Amino acid sequence: MIFLNISTFSGHLHPLIVHLPIGFILLAAVFNILSYSKKHENLKSAVPVALLMGFISAVLACVFGYILSTSGDYDQNVLRHHEFSGITLAIISGILYFMATDHSGKMAFIPGKLFSIILVGLVALMSYSGHQGASLTHGNDYLTMQTLTRTVRDKPTSVDSAIIFEDVVQPILQNKCSQCHRDGKLKGNLSVESLQTLRKGGKSGPAVAPGKLNASELYKRITLDPDNKDFMPKDGKTPLTKSEVKIIKWWIENGDAISGKRIAELKNINIIIPELATYLGIGGVVLPAADERVSAQVTNPDIPMVTDTSLIGQLRKKGLMVRVMLRKPLMLDITLPVGSVIKAAEFKNDVIPLAKNIVWLNISGNNFTDGDLSFLKLFTNLEKLRLEKNPLTDQVSNNLIALKHLEAVNLNETKITDAAVINLKKNPAIKRIYTWGTGVRQVN
Amino acid sequence: MSNHHHDEEFRLNTPEFEQLNKKLERREFLTKTAMGLGAIAVGSLFGKSLFGKSGTAMAGSAGDTEQDILRAIPHFAPKAKRVVYLFMSGGPSQFELFDYKPKLATMAGQNLPDSVRKGQRLTGMSANQSSLPVVPSFFKFNQHGQSQTWMSELMPHTAQVVDDLCIVKSVFSEQINHDPAITFFQTGNQLPGRPSIGSWLSYGLGSDNNNLPTFIVLVSKNGQKDQPLYSRLWGNGFLPSKFQGVQFGSGKDPVLFLNNPEGYDGNDRKEMLDYLSKLNKLQNGAYGDPEVDARIAQYEMAYRMQTSVPEVMSTANEPNEAFEMYGPDSRDPGTYAANCLLARKLLEKDVKFLQLYHQGWDQHSSLPKGIAQQCKATDQATAALIKDLKQRGLLEDTLVIWGGEFGRTVYSQGKLTANDYGRDHHPRCFTMWMAGAGVKPGITYGETDDFSYNIVKDPVHVHDFHATLLHLMGIDHERLTYKFQGRRFRLTDVEGKVVKNILT
Numbered sequence: 001m002i003f004l005n006i007s008t009f010s011g012h013l014h015p016l017i018v019h020l021p022i023g024f025i026l027l028a029a030v031f032n033i034l035s036y037s038k039k040h041e042n043l044k045s046a047v048p049v050a051l052l053m054g055f056i057s058a059v060l061a062c063v064f065g066y067i068l069s070t071s072g073d074y075d076q077n078v079l080r081h082h083e084f085s086g087i088t089l090a091i092i093s094g095i096l097y098f099m100a101t102d103h104s105g106k107m108a109f110i111p112g113k114l115f116s117i118i119l120v121g122l123v124a125l126m127s128y129s130g131h132q133g134a135s136l137t138h139g140n141d142y143l144t145m146q147t148l149t150r151t152v153r154d155k156p157t158s159v160d161s162a163i164i165f166e167d168v169v170q171p172i173l174q175n176k177c178s179q180c181h182r183d184g185k186l187k188g189n190l191s192v193e194s195l196q197t198l199r200k201g202g203k204s205g206p207a208v209a210p211g212k213l214n215a216s217e218l219y220k221r222i223t224l225d226p227d228n229k230d231f232m233p234k235d236g237k238t239p240l241t242k243s244e245v246k247i248i249k250w251w252i253e254n255g256d257a258i259s260g261k262r263i264a265e266l267k268n269i270n271i272i273i274p275e276l277a278t279y280l281g282i283g284g285v286v287l288p289a290a291d292e293r294v295s296a297q298v299t300n301p302d303i304p305m306v307t308d309t310s311l312i313g314q315l316r317k318k319g320l321m322v323r324v325m326l327r328k329p330l331m332l333d334i335t336l337p338v339g340s341v342i343k344a345a346e347f348k349n350d351v352i353p354l355a356k357n358i359v360w361l362n363i364s365g366n367n368f369t370d371g372d373l374s375f376l377k378l379f380t381n382l383e384k385l386r387l388e389k390n391p392l393t394d395q396v397s398n399n400l401i402a403l404k405h406l407e408a409v410n411l412n413e414t415k416i417t418d419a420a421v422i423n424l425k426k427n428p429a430i431k432r433i434y435t436w437g438t439g440v441r442q443v444n
Numbered sequence: 445m446s447n448h449h450h451d452e453e454f455r456l457n458t459p460e461f462e463q464l465n466k467k468l469e470r471r472e473f474l475t476k477t478a479m480g481l482g483a484i485a486v487g488s489l490f491g492k493s494l495f496g497k498s499g500t501a502m503a504g505s506a507g508d509t510e511q512d513i514l515r516a517i518p519h520f521a522p523k524a525k526r527v528v529y530l531f532m533s534g535g536p537s538q539f540e541l542f543d544y545k546p547k548l549a550t551m552a553g554q555n556l557p558d559s560v561r562k563g564q565r566l567t568g569m570s571a572n573q574s575s576l577p578v579v580p581s582f583f584k585f586n587q588h589g590q591s592q593t594w595m596s597e598l599m600p601h602t603a604q605v606v607d608d609l610c611i612v613k614s615v616f617s618e619q620i621n622h623d624p625a626i627t628f629f630q631t632g633n634q635l636p637g638r639p640s641i642g643s644w645l646s647y648g649l650g651s652d653n654n655n656l657p658t659f660i661v662l663v664s665k666n667g668q669k670d671q672p673l674y675s676r677l678w679g680n681g682f683l684p685s686k687f688q689g690v691q692f693g694s695g696k697d698p699v700l701f702l703n704n705p706e707g708y709d710g711n712d713r714k715e716m717l718d719y720l721s722k723l724n725k726l727q728n729g730a731y732g733d734p735e736v737d738a739r740i741a742q743y744e745m746a747y748r749m750q751t752s753v754p755e756v757m758s759t760a761n762e763p764n765e766a767f768e769m770y771g772p773d774s775r776d777p778g779t780y781a782a783n784c785l786l787a788r789k790l791l792e793k794d795v796k797f798l799q800l801y802h803q804g805w806d807q808h809s810s811l812p813k814g815i816a817q818q819c820k821a822t823d824q825a826t827a828a829l830i831k832d833l834k835q836r837g838l839l840e841d842t843l844v845i846w847g848g849e850f851g852r853t854v855y856s857q858g859k860l861t862a863n864d865y866g867r868d869h870h871p872r873c874f875t876m877w878m879a880g881a882g883v884k885p886g887i888t889y890g891e892t893d894d895f896s897y898n899i900v901k902d903p904v905h906v907h908d909f910h911a912t913l914l915h916l917m918g919i920d921h922e923r924l925t926y927k928f929q930g931r932r933f934r935l936t937d938v939e940g941k942v943v944k945n946i947l948t
Binding site for chain 2: 225227299321323324325326327331333335359360384386388408410412432434436
C-alpha cells in the first residue's frame, strides 16, 4: 500500500520553490535599475511581469515553507525571523506589482525613484530572509565571520597524541549526524555539536552517558537494524561504518566524555588502535581488525596468524575433510577419510605447510605405521589426535611426547601396550589417552 | 539409433519444452529491453519511499549478505563437532528421575501451598481438581559416582555414567502443551514455520560427510505414541530445503526408495542423474527457483546414500558385546536401543546433528507404571551410548543432550492412592542433561525449590539452551541469521544467553 504523504512531500518542495522568488525579484530589480540607461529603457515594461512571477512564487514558497515548519525540529527563534521576513517579502512584492502596473490610470503612480529604492530594499529583505532560511538548513554557524577566520585543527601525527573527542569522535559525528542534529536544526531536540549537548541529549534521553553504553541513546540508534524506524542516520543518509561504530562504542566506554583527552591517556586502547589509526589516516601496517568476541576467547599464541588459506581448497579437492575451526588465527580440524587412497608420504607432504595450524587431526583407519607418523612431531599445536585403528605400536608414543598442546590421543584398536601409556605420561599436557581394544591393562 | 540421441544435448524445440522456451524468451525480453531499464530507472527514482526495503537492498549494507554471514562462521573455536539430541517426548517427570525432593515425603497428600503456586494458571486438565495433593516420588533415590549425584532407582544404568553428565535442573519453557512446547524446543518458536536446530546447524556449518545427510532423525518405534510428532519438527522452515532433517525409518528400507527397483541393476544411474541435473539446471536458469537446486542436491545425495546407508545401517560387524551393552532391544531395529547403537555408528561417520525421539513420557495418570516402562526402554541404551562414545574417544567432540519439552507438576493429577498417581504438565522447571564436548562433566547446575515448582537458582531458558548449543558448535547465536520476509531470523529470536558456567 502506498500512501501519498502530500504534506511532507509539498513541505519538502519549499527549498526548491524558494529559489524562484529570489530569481524573479532579483531580476525585477536588475531590470528596473538597467532601465535607467537609454540602452535598456525597454526593460522597464518587463519589471511588473517579473514582480508578478516573484509574488506568485513567493506566496507558494510561504505556503510550502509553513507546511515544512510544522514538522518542528527547527530552532524556533531563527524560524520566526525567517517566517516573518518571508511573508513580508511576499506582501511587499505583491504591493509593488500593483504599484508598477498602470490599472487604466486609476491607481496612484508612485515616483520611479522611490519605486527603485523600495525594490532594492526588497532585495535586501530577501537576502536577510534567505540567510535565515539557510541558517535553518545548514546551521547558525554555516556562514559567519568565524567561517572566514576559523582555524582548522592540525592533523595529529600519531594515534597516541590525537585527542579522542576533537580529532576523532567529533569529526565522525559532524560528518554523519550534524546535518540534522546541531544548533539551529535540532531534530529530536538533539545537537551533536559539543560534549555538553551530547550529554544533555534530546527527546529520548542523554545521547552519550560516559561508561554506560546501554544508557547512551546515540549508540543505541546507530546500532539498530537499518530497517528499524529509529535507526540513525535516517532516510537513507550514509550510516556510520563498522569501525566508526566501534570507535564510538569504545569512546563511550573508555573516553570519560571529557574534552581534550589524549588517546594515550585512556584505558584499553589496544583494542581500538587499528580503527583509530585507519580513521586518522596514520600510516604503518594496520592490523586486520580482530573480532572482539573472537579475541575474547583464549587461543594458543603459537598458532601463526598468517597462513596461505588457498591450501585448504587443494586439500579438499584431494578428498580430505578440512574443517575450519577458527579463522584468526587459522585453526584446522583435518580428517583423512578411513581407508583413503592417500598414502602416508603424500599426506605428509600435503599437510606439512599447514602443520602449525592443525589443532585436531584424525587419521584413523589408514594403515599408518609408527614410521609413517614421525611427521607428527612437526604438528606442534595439535590438541586432539585420533590414531585409532592403525597398526601402531608403542613406538608411536615417541612422536607425541614433545607436543605441548596435545590434550587427547586416541590409540584405540592399535597394538600399543602399557609401555606407550607410561611413555605418553611424560608429556604433562596429555590429559586423556584412549586405549580401548589394545593391550593396555593399567587404568589410566 | 542411440547416437542420434546425442546429436544435440537437449532437443529443446519439442512441444514438451514449449513452456520453458516461452519462459526463457520472456526473461530475455525483460532483461534486455528498455522496459527492463525503465523499471530500474523508476526503482531508483522512488527508491526507498515507495518500495520500502528495496532501497536498502540496493544500498547493500556491507556484511549483511548470506555469504558474509556464513563466511564469518565459526565465530569461535568449536568444542563440539557433532550433536546427538535424545528427545524424550511427552515431558518426563523430574521428580522420579533427577530432581530429588526428600522433603515432599513429609507433605505427601497435603494440598500444594498457595505460597508455592502463587496463583499460577494450571492446564485445563487439572485446573478443576478440588485439591492439588503433593506427591513425592514413588521411587527411591541414591547417590552415585564421585560427584555423589542423587539419581532415581529407575535409571540404574544412567547412574553409572553420572560423572560424565552435566545435569541442569533449572530449565524452563513458556509452553505448557506438547506441540507448541516441542516446536519451541526444536525451532526456538512455539509456532510452526521456523527452521529446526539441526537445519540451522547444517545451514551454518555444512557437512563433514558428503555421503550422508548432515541432519538425521530417528524416531523410536517402541515409545507410546500418545502424542504425535510431525516431520516439521525437523523441517528447514524458511531455510533452503536441502537443510531439512532426513528421517531414517526402522523397516527394511531405512530411507525409502533408496534401493533400486526390481529388475534394474543401477549401472547407468550416474549417467541418468548427470543428465537430469543438466536439465534441472536449465530449468533453474529460467525460473531461478532455489527449490530446483535443493532437488539437484537431493538426487545426488540419494545416489551416494545408495551405498553409504546400507553400509552404516548394517549391524553385521557389531560384536555381541555391543548388543549386550545397549540391551536386548538393540537387536530389534527401530527400538530406542537400536537407534542409540545406530546413532553411535552415524556419529562415527561424522554426521553433524542426530535427533532421536522417544515418545511416551506423558504420564497424566498411572505414572509409576508408565515411567518405569519408559526408563526400562531407554535407560540402558542411553547410558550405553555415553559409555560407547567415551571408550571410542568420540565423547571428546560429541555433545549428547537428553531432555523433554517440559516437566511435570508436584501435585497429583487425578486420584492419589497408595501406589498410583499422575502428574500434569509443568514448564516452570524441569531437568535436562548434557554430556561430552565442551560441557563440564559430573556437575549439577541450577536449583529448584522444595516442590520443584519454581526455580531458585540459575534459570536456563529454552533460548539459553539454544544459545549454549550453538556456542559449543562455534557459532555466536546472535550472528547466525537468515533474512526472510523482510526480517532477519535467528534460532534464539531476540533472546538467549550462553550458559557459561556449564562450559569447560
